[in-house]
Amino acid sequence: MGIKSTQEKVKATQARILELKAKEIRTAKPAKPKTVKTSDVVVGATSRIISEQLHAQWNGLLSKKESQEITMQVFQGILNVLFTEERVSLPSIGTLSLVEKPQRIFRTFEGKMINKPARKGIKFSPAKAIKEKIFVAHTEVSTEKPAKAKK
Numbered sequence: 001m002g003i004k005s006t007q008e009k010v011k012a013t014q015a016r017i018l019e020l021k022a023k024e025i026r027t028a029k030p031a032k033p034k035t036v037k038t039s040d041v042v043v044g045a046t047s048r049i050i051s052e053q054l055h056a057q058w059n060g061l062l063s064k065k066e067s068q069e070i071t072m073q074v075f076q077g078i079l080n081v082l083f084t085e086e087r088v089s090l091p092s093i094g095t096l097s098l099v100e101k102p103q104r105i106f107r108t109f110e111g112k113m114i115n116k117p118a119r120k121g122i123k124f125s126p127a128k129a130i131k132e133k134i135f136v137a138h139t140e141v142s143t144e145k146p147a148k149a150k151k
Contacts, residue, residue: 047071082122094126 048068055067062070078096082088086098103118126134 047075090127092127092129094124094130097123097125099123 051064051068051071054071055062055064058067078088078090082096082098088096090096099121101119101121104116105113106116107113
């Protein structure tokens, strides 16, 4: 009888641990991404990296704050041109363009039909150099024929 009660205690303890972990997962709040505010624009990790590289390239002639401001002005300029011209071409990087996305109707998991209105979106088309660098490097094909499986 002692073995049965010990096994039951272990199972009960394991079940309680699983309940606590499930409760912890349900109540956990997602971590906020680290950002640095520069004027009214929020700087994300990518723009922060770019501004740090700019600061390093100028050997400290630009302060970190100045390099962040320059980076944000460049991004803001790109957005301004995008919204006025509806297309921005960045040599050796690609093209950003505004596209109209049509209205669509979709079904939720509960079966409810939801109407999503027409809206504008941003499309990115990578430059040829980027495509070659990324896609060719990952699609190298072996010239050898695969060995046949022996029966």
